[in-house]
Amino acid sequence: MQHLVRLVLFGLGVVLLQWLVFNHLTLWGAYADVVLLFVAFVAMRYGREGGTIAGFASGLLMDFTTPGTPLGLFTLLKTLLGFVIGFFRRKPEESMRLSAGESFLGALAVALVHNGLMVIILALNQETRTLFLITGLWVGSALYTAAVAFVGALFRSR
Numbered sequence: 291m292q293h294l295v296r297l298v299l300f301g302l303g304v305v306l307l308q309w310l311v312f313n314h315l316t317l318w319g320a321y322a323d324v325v326l327l328f329v330a331f332v333a334m335r336y337g338r339e340g341g342t343i344a345g346f347a348s349g350l351l352m353d354f355t356t357p358g359t360p361l362g363l364f365t366l367l368k369t370l371l372g373f374v375i376g377f378f379r380r381k382p383e384e385s386m387r388l389s390a391g392e393s394f395l396g397a398l399a400v401a402l403v404h405n406g407l408m409v410i411i412l413a414l415n416q417e418t419r420t421l422f423l424i425t426g427l428w429v430g431s432a433l434y435t436a437a438v439a440f441v442g443a444l445f446r447s448r
Contacts, residue, residue, distance in 0.1 A: 297332070300328075301344060301348055304324055305325055305348055305352060309352075312438075318430060319426035320426050320427070322434040322437070322438040323404070323431065324435075325349075325352055326371070326397075326400060327397060327435065327438070327439055328348060329348060329371060329375070330371070330375050330396070331386075332344035332372070333372045333373075333376040333378075334375060334376075334378060334386070335379070338376030338379070340372075341373055342372045342373045345367075345368035345372025348368055349364040349369055350364075352364040352365075353365055360411070363408065370407075375400065393440055394437070394440040396439070397438075401435040404432075405432050409424070409427055
């Protein structure tokens with residue numbers, strides 16, 4: 291029970307960090323999605339159920355804290371990805387330690403899928419096609435998220 295409370299508080303902290311820091315640390319319009327990294331971590335550690343619950347709760351909080359996006363967008367995407375990533379759950383005896391390169395590639399793959407789906411939904415919702423959706427929001431944000439995972443793995447390995 292105590293572990294669950296710590297995980298929920300950590301998840302709330304990650305959403306607050308995303309809202310207050312990472313949404314404002316943009317590079318050419320791209321931003322890092324640390325909430326997606328949290329959902330991927332929970333899904334790999336606790337499986338589909340944990341990933342789905344973490345994705346739904348954190349996505350719902352992101353929907354309320356991110357202006358200018360359709361309500362339910364982050365809830366849908368993070369719930370879906372939490373479920374899918376949960377298929378790759380690590381066994382309890384396996385280590386959750388990933389090298390920096392593995393963290394980068396894993397985060398890049400997850401962020402490319404997440405941001406690709408988000409770009410499709412936003413383009414259909416707003417009836418627009420701009421180059422920024424591809425270069426900034428899809429690929430740029432995925433690379434930025436992967437870079438944050440890489441740096442986090444470097445700090446965690448010490």
